[in-house]
Amino acid sequence: CHVLYHYLIINYGVPTSLGYTVWFVSLPVSKASPILNVCVISAVQLFFAHAIHSRTAHLTCFLRLR
DSSP states (O other): OHHHHIIIIITTTOGGGGGSOOTTTTSOOOTHHHHHHHHHHHHHHHHHHHHHHHHHHHHHHHHHHO
């Protein structure tokens, strides 16, 4: 969010701001980062799968009657 705010709000219309990186982007990557990414991605995918299932569960009963 900080990077988006920096480039899209603070430096809107300033093309020279693209020449340097924000401090948040240039932080060293820790070893926990890939594990955290997998956990977040899995949680988001499970959330969307549950949302789709809960919204379409009534359709399976309708399709079985045919």
